[in-house]
Amino acid sequence: MYDIQSIRADFPILSREVNGKPLVYLDNGASAQKPQVVIDAISHAYSHEYANVHRGLHTLSTIATENYEAVRGKIAGFLGGVAEEEIIFNTGATHGFNMISYGWAMQNLTAGDEIVLSVMEHHANIVPWHFLRERMGVKLVWVEPEADGSFDPARVVEVLNDRTKLVALTHMSNVLGTVVDIAAVAEILKPRGIPLAVDGSQASVHMPVDLTTLGADFYCITGHKLYGPSASGAVWIKSERMAEMRPFMGGGDMIRTVTRDEITYNDPPHTFEAGTPGIVQMIGLGTAIDYMTNIGMANIAAHEASLRDYAQDKFRALNWLNLQGTAANKGAIFSFTMDGGAHPHDISTIVDQKGVAVRAGHHCCQPLMQHLGVNATCRASFGMYNTVDEVDVLVDALETCHRLLG
Amino acid sequence: MAVAAFEEIVETFEFLDDWEDRYAHVIDLGRAMPPLDENLRTPATKVDGCASQVWLVPQVKGDVITFDGESDAMIVRGLIAILRTLYSGRTATEILAIDAPAEFARLGLDSHLSAQRSNGLRAMIERVRLFAASAA
Numbered sequence: 001m002y003d004i005q006s007i008r009a010d011f012p013i014l015s016r017e018v019n020g021k022p023l024v025y026l027d028n029g030a031s032a033q034k035p036q037v038v039i040d041a042i043s044h045a046y047s048h049e050y051a052n053v054h055r056g057l058h059t060l061s062t063i064a065t066e067n068y069e070a071v072r073g074k075i076a077g078f079l080g081g082v083a084e085e086e087i088i089f090n091t092g093a094t095h096g097f098n099m100i101s102y103g104w105a106m107q108n109l110t111a112g113d114e115i116v117l118s119v120m121e122h123h124a125n126i127v128p129w130h131f132l133r134e135r136m137g138v139k140l141v142w143v144e145p146e147a148d149g150s151f152d153p154a155r156v157v158e159v160l161n162d163r164t165k166l167v168a169l170t171h172m173s174n175v176l177g178t179v180v181d182i183a184a185v186a187e188i189l190k191p192r193g194i195p196l197a198v199d200g201s202q203a204s205v206h207m208p209v210d211l212t213t214l215g216a217d218f219y220c221i222t223g224h225k226l227y228g229p230s231a232s233g234a235v236w237i238k239s240e241r242m243a244e245m246r247p248f249m250g251g252g253d254m255i256r257t258v259t260r261d262e263i264t265y266n267d268p269p270h271t272f273e274a275g276t277p278g279i280v281q282m283i284g285l286g287t288a289i290d291y292m293t294n295i296g297m298a299n300i301a302a303h304e305a306s307l308r309d310y311a312q313d314k315f316r317a318l319n320w321l322n323l324q325g326t327a328a329n330k331g332a333i334f335s336f337t338m339d340g341g342a343h344p345h346d347i348s349t350i351v352d353q354k355g356v357a358v359r360a361g362h363h364c365c366q367p368l369m370q371h372l373g374v375n376a377t378c379r380a381s382f383g384m385y386n387t388v389d390e391v392d393v394l395v396d397a398l399e400t401c402h403r404l405l406g
Numbered sequence: 407m408a409v410a411a412f413e414e415i416v417e418t419f420e421f422l423d424d425w426e427d428r429y430a431h432v433i434d435l436g437r438a439m440p441p442l443d444e445n446l447r448t449p450a451t452k453v454d455g456c457a458s459q460v461w462l463v464p465q466v467k468g469d470v471i472t473f474d475g476e477s478d479a480m481i482v483r484g485l486i487a488i489l490r491t492l493y494s495g496r497t498a499t500e501i502l503a504i505d506a507p508a509e510f511a512r513l514g515l516d517s518h519l520s521a522q523r524s525n526g527l528r529a530m531i532e533r534v535r536l537f538a539a540s541a542a
Contacts, residue, residue, distance in 0.1 A: 019425075343479035345458045346433075350481075353425050362458065375459075375478070404430050405480055 002303045008385050010035040021355030024390045029174050029381030030359050032227045038275040041287035045280045053279055069278050071286035075234050078289045080210030085098030088235050088269040094124040094200040096235035097178030101128035102248035108167045111137035116167040118143045119371045122190050123364040125199045131263040154182040167196050171203030175363045176325025177333030186215025206298040206331045217241045229287035232281035242268050300384045307382050308332035312389045332382035342405035344378040351397035410507035412492045419513045435481030442476035458482050462538040469497050498542035506531045
C-alpha cells in the first residue's frame, strides 16, 4: 500500500508554511523537492567522503570514485537494465540534448538533412537543433499534437523522407502531460534506420521506463526533477550511436594522453564527461533513484494516476477553467487558462497567497504556446507526495481567483 | 511626501485587513485605469524584466511628468495604476526624490508582491526614474 503520509514525512520542506498556509507544492514539473535521504547523502559525502574522482590513489578519492561510479549502475537499472557504459553523466536534459546535437548530429548530418520534432517539445529539445539549423543548414520539421493534446505516431510517418536523419520527441509533455507512445514511433523508424532521441525529463519521474524494449537511441533524464540534486542528470546513448559520436567538450578526465601534437581519448562513456563533474550531485541522484525504486515506479505511477483522475473531475466541474491537453494517456500535469482574461501570472500570484505553488508562463515551450494560441498558461504538476486534499486546496484557490479576476 | 490621491489609496488599504480584499482593490484600481492605445504598445515602450507584458509611456507636460501604462496581467495593471497615482503631477526632480518601494510598502500588500522581481515593479520604477533623470 502506498503510504502517502510516510512519504510526505520524508520531505522536510513539505511541512513548511507559505504565506501562513501549509505549502501545496504543485510545481514538480519545474523541479521536485528532495527527501531527507538525498539531503543527508549530500551532507555525508561532503562531511566524510569527498575528494575528486578518477584522479587520486588516496583513500578519499577512491571512496568518492566508487560512490560516484556506483550511480551509473543505479541509473542503468532504473532505466530498465541497460548497459552501464551507455550512461553518460551530465547536468540534465539540456546538457543531454546539447551533447547529442554537437556530439552525434554534427558528425552525422549534413546541410539539407531533416530533424523531426513535435511542437510539444521543451526548448531543451529545440534550441540545440536550431543551432544546427543556423550553423549547418539542417532543416527542422514539425509534427503537431491532436486537438485534445494526444500525439498520434502516424503523424510522424507523414513527414518522413530520405533526408530525415533524426526524430526527437518528448516521452511526456511538460505542459500537457501527454504521454507519447515512443515504442510505436520507434517501430515506424526502425525499418527506415532513423535514430530516435527522447526527452525523458518528465516521463522518467512519473512512470516505469524500460529502455531495453522502448526502441529509442538516446534518452535524456534530469536529476532535479527526479527528487535529486540540481545539476545532476544523465543521457543514455545506445552503444552503436555512441560509437558514431565525437566528444564535444574537451578537458580533464575525457583523455588518456595529451602531448603538444596530439591527444588520445579515454573510453566511453568517460570520453564524453570532461572536467570535474557534479560528484556530490550525482551521488545525491543515486540516492534519489534508490528512494524512488524502493517505493516502486509502478506504485508512484498508480498514485499519480489517481491524483490525475481526481483532479481532472474537479477541474471539469469548473466551467470557466480551460484545460489544455486532455489526452486519455497523460500524466498528472495540468495546464489551464481562465475565462475572463485573468493572466496566468495573476492566477499564480493569487493561489500563492493560499500556499499553492504553481507555475505560470510559457514553460520553455513557446512553439506549443503558439500552437495553442495562448501567450502563457498556468500549470499544476503533481508528484509522488501530492494528495487529493491538495487538489481540493488548489480548486478552492482557483475559485478565489475566479471570484477576484473573472 | 506623497500627494493626496496616493494618501487616499494608502488609507483605503489600511481599511482592508483581508489579503483577498487588498488584492481585489489592486485589481479594481487596474480596471479603472484607462487602456493604453494599441499604437503605443511598441518594443520601445515595453518594459523588460516583467513576467507579464508591461508597457509604460512617460511624457513631459509643462514641468510635470505623466505616464500611461498597460499590462496583460490584472494585478500588474493595478500596480501600474498605483504607481501612476504615486508619481502623478510631480516634476522630474520630485520623482527622483520619491522612494517608491518604501511608499508601496505602506500599502500593506504582502511584501512578496511588492518585492517580487518577476512582477516587474522594480523595472517599472526604474523606467520612470530613467525618464525623469533624462528630463530633470
